[in-house]
Amino acid sequence: MSEPIDHMIDPALPEDDTELAVEGALRPGSLAEFIGQHKVRGQLQLLLDAARIQQRPPDHILLSGPPGLGKTTLAMIVAHESDRPLRLSSGPAIQHAGDLAALLSSLVPGEVLFIDEIHRMARSAEEMLYLAMEDFRIDIMVGKGAGATSIPLDLAPFTLVGATTRSGLLPNPLRDRFGFTAHLEYYEPHELEKVIERSASMLNVSVPPAARAEISRRSRGTPRIANRLLRRVRDFVIVHGGTAGAASEGDVAAALELYDVDSIGLDRLDRAVLDALIRRFRGGPVGLNTLAVTVGEEGETIESVVEPYLVRIGLMGRTPRGRIATPEAYAHLRIAHPEGALRFDDL
Template identity: 65%
Template sequence: MSAGRELVSPDAEGDEHTIEAALRPKRLDEFIGQARVREQLSLVLHSALRRNRPPDHVLMSGAPGLGKTTLAMIIAAELGAPLRVTSGPALERAGDLAAILSTLSEGEVLFIDEIHRMARPAEEMLYLAMEDFRVDIVVGKGPGATAIPLDIAPFTLVGATTRAGLLPAPLRDRFGFTAHMDFYDVGELERVLHRSSRLLGIVLPDDGAREIARRSRGTPRIANRLLRRVRDFAEVRADGLVTRDLASAALDLYEVDAEGLDRLDRAVLGALLGKFGGGPVGLSTLAVAVGEEPETVEVVAEPFLVRQGLLARTPRGRVATAAAWIHLGLVPPPDAFGADPRPAEP
């Protein structure tokens, strides 16, 4: 993985979890962005506190790096309740989930990240636990097996998923509140960066924050990562002041361009335009052309390129848009995808 790809990957890598923990807001009124979700969640939590009962189960969906884990921690803090953290891939058997559920205290918040990746037996056990606060423990095997009902303490489940469409309907319907996390705009990311810079002791003028925010792909995790790399550049090659020109020079060095595209993004567009005339071309062929696995191109590069309007998925294959030609400094052909069909003014 290139340095540029690590910088703009929305997934947390290595010791980044520790760094993120230091930068995370602790209360709902400290959380930046997602205004509608924050307001709705505030009503859910305050209503539950007034009734002195655990709130409805909460499902949060959205791309990595938008704050789902942070909100789960904030929910527990607002309720004054302990937080238990696990992930879907870790729950391979029903017994794994039963071991967690049976030890929950009353009102505790259970956070399951990537909940759509739970094994089916654990998922089916979760249905009953969410509705009736009960699990059936199966003792024995075969015809002699016996299900022993076990009551569990009322709890609140917070599930997070990057692939909401993969959640089975019976599981999705058991959540009382569903929140979709949107990508951040530049102004919101600037506020995130200013908050992080204060915590990290970085001198960050407004123009420097704006330059980093523009290249952060709408994702706070990426914004904070770029801020740390720009800080390194400023400390080694300048006086530590992160101005717009310095941020631009630093991110150019790390191969993150003005629109947030990295080496792989530009390689995909370059191959699509230079080798296949803008497409359409199949995913496997395109992946071979850039020397990557098809899954890497489809999962890592394509979502951002499609969201930026630089690439389109069609029944015949991937197609570069007119905006992609322009972004790479080329003149789009008249028949380019998304080109203005009107004739030019005389």
């Protein structure tokens, strides 16, 4: 018989304490547990209740919004509260109509199909999805050329939950086939503090209000980032022997400074972009690709990961002539704003 392991395991968390496993365990399992997005939660609850009363699958649902706000979690909750199985897929994995046909034909009646980044599906698959969503049927082409025939295949009724970070890239015919469309907004600081409080209790670490507020300020309005920073703070407390597993405001500051996350949530790449924009290009304007080459990153990474937050908090401006640093960016990096430098209002 093996020796007993001398440590406590929180029953709320998986024994496999990997990042992915812990992140999954921290997800709320119901709309009642889900924090924030009050309007979307109320709309979803009504949709699910109506479907339950009428004993039918819920309407197709499109969830849009920035990464990390809970789109995948809401899809899981839709399946759980409908008492139906869930199938997970993603747009990049569906690059041919045949990929989608194989996926749809294997669904069981009432199953919830979640397609993440649905805007990245192949166009031929999108066109097949139109008929599947509307009539629960697809047409399979057999043969080629003049001898090709179309064979209709009936599908089991299902609910599609699509998630996208760029809803503008979805064709109108696909968007119009969703019975309910919701846009998830960034979280307010007090909502993030509730997320951190809930996660901290599951991670067995005590985080007083001041420390929760400090993590919240650096979380960019995003629960996924808040939970990730909380796990790094927990690691810091474990290694440096915090009092009874409690994380102080100082522990939060020290832990996140170690991981290059500053007081407003900027990381190394964010600051590198601003620094290059200010020091190399005198605050801009400068083109995206030039800026990306300067910091050694892909233009798509700058545009989709770095730029949205910098623009949202007013440290960067987008103009027809390129990106510029705002006076607030100079102030945050403690760099004097030079005389004659362009301002956003000048362009």
